[in-house]
Amino acid sequence: MTTQCVRVPLGKRSYPVWIGAGLLKRAGTLFKQAGLKGEAAVITAGKAGRLYLPMLGRSLKTAGFPVTVVPIPDGEKGKSLGVAAQVWSTLLKKGLDRSATLVALGGGAVGDLAGFVASTYMRGIRLVHCPTTLLACVDSAIGGKTGVNLPEGKNLVGTFYQPALVIEDVSTLKSLSPRQVSAGLAEVIKYGVIRDAALFAYLERRVADLRGMKEDAMTHAIAQCVRIKADVVSRDERESNLRAILNYGHTIGHALEASGQYRTLTHGEAVSLGMMCAARLALWKGAIKPFFVARQEALLRKAGLPTRMRRVPVARVLEHLVYDKKRSGGRQRFVIPTRLGKVVVADGYTTPLIRRALAELKWP
Ligand SMILES: NC(=O)c1ccc[n+]([C@@H]2O[C@H](COP(=O)([O-])OP(=O)(O)OC[C@H]3O[C@@H](n4cnc5c(N)ncnc54)[C@H](O)[C@@H]3O)[C@@H](O)[C@H]2O)c1
Ligand SMILES: [Zn+2]
Incomplete structure (x- = not known):
């Protein structure tokens, strides 16, 4: 089965987007290849977390990354300043510093919230997207827009923040409706x-x-x-x-x-x-x-x-x-x-x- 790697240019630098079947099982290796080190804090929600967190967690641990899991509410409910504040506090309590990597495992909502937290926690820590919906794979995981909703409307607060790595495991899309x-x-x-x-x-x-x-x-x-x-x-x-x-x-x-x-x-x-x-x-x-x-x-x-x-x-x-x-x-x-x-x-x-x-x- 073929795997593709697309590099997204960012001025003089670029980051890799891996696309293929069964990639979450290889996440640890891809993290190492991308030069990532330190603790991995995985933000996830709903079905994506239930189905794919065990696989991702195992792969990261096997490759030597300590893993912390931060579950958030599913869908748009997870995209709020209140949830962002809870995640900031959880990361602090768990002692995560600037050497940590935040990992988004889920659809576009998880990606937007995790991106927002990664761009603001301690003025910015490394971010990896593992999108698990087709929309997130082709749209929200690419381009660096992050955001949360306000009572006044959707995506009214956010940042531009680029990930260090994106892993798009197309096998995860099989559980979508x-x-x-x-x-x-x-x-x-x-x-x-x-x-x-x-x-x-x-x-x-x-x-x-x-x-x-x-x-x-x-x-x-x-x-x-x-x-x-x-x-x-x-x-x-x-x-x-x-x-x-x-x-x-x-x-x-x-x-x-x-x-x-x-x-x-x-x-x-x-x-x-x-x-x-x-x-x-x-x-x-x-x-x-x-x-x-x-x-x-x-x-x-x-x-x-x-x-x-x-x-x-x-x-x-x-x-x-x-x-x-x-x-x-x-x-x-x-x-x-x-x-x-x-x-x-x-x-x-x-x-x-x-x-x-x-x-x-x-x-x-
Ligand atoms: N940052 C950007 O550039 C950008 C671009 C487009 C959209 N967005 C944002 O993305 C969000 C929409 O993303 P979405 O459509 O992925 O919705 P979503 O993240 O709300 O996910 C939809 C549902 O699918 C579930 N799910 C996720 N992966 C699954 C899987 N593999 N199998 C079964 N269920 C799964 C989720 O738990 C959720 O219940 C919106 O908040 C939108 O504003 C951001
Ligand atoms: Zn769209």
Whole structure:
């Protein structure tokens, strides 16, 4: 079984992202290879902790790393300042100093909280991400954004903090629900549309294998996404706003997600619907042909994602878009495709046009 290693550039340095099956069993060796030493404090939650902590812990101990476990509440409940403060105290009580490494084992929520704690505890200690959801593998574990939620909203406090190492064991994804896998595939398809026509074509061929958790297909698809995100994020310093292209499908997606109070749609499902709207906006400006929209829709559907809704909350979505626009300095910008593998950031989309794109989501 092939394992891939993608290096994420960070100025003159870089860090490795390992992607493959059964990698948690080799975590101790990968830690040593990355030059890590000292105590490992593993932050984990929920099912990921129950299923995969024993394997990770054993591998680290065998390689000579003392292991401390810090469980946190599962999901968004774990992403709070209160939980961060509890983890800071636990690390202090256990006597962990600046030589320790914080390890995040879990989905994006665990990764965001652990990253935030690692960047602040004693002004920053080393961090290793072991993402266990598809979304975390292709998105949150790469790029260095950390964060916690406030009562006022999600991800309102956070830092930029890069890990020393990322270990993506695709075998852990087998315990995800089909709905979680599909939600992650929305982000994977997004990478194809924005930057990689070959990845898009690969997904068209292998989407059933991906939903069936074929490890070779998962490893290949995830590695491509990691390469794209790493490339975009590392160039962003020079080409300002390049990072914005990662938001393809997210402007309307976020508004749809928020309109259902984050309960009716998963993030990936909302992004799928958002990508359909963005593609239609591009079509109506003459940027792409109808075939593009049909091809994207067919792949999203094959990935188990919605491309239509029974009831579109048009008024609430438009309200959220207005709120979003205010927050981002008064301009409503959309990432729109110009061909497969290429997108541009454009503004000037009027409310009637956006309304029409939302109306098109409705089942006929
Ligand atoms: N930092 C970034 O750049 C970035 C980017 C995108 C999203 N995010 C954040 O990521 C979070 C969403 O991440 P997520 O979708 O992974 O959700 P999550 O971390 O809340 O995990 C979802 C659920 O899956 C469970 N789980 C995790 N791994 C599992 C496995 N292998 N098998 C079975 N169950 C498993 C978790 O315990 C949890 O109940 C959000 O908080 C979002 O803000 C951050
Ligand atoms: Zn997303």
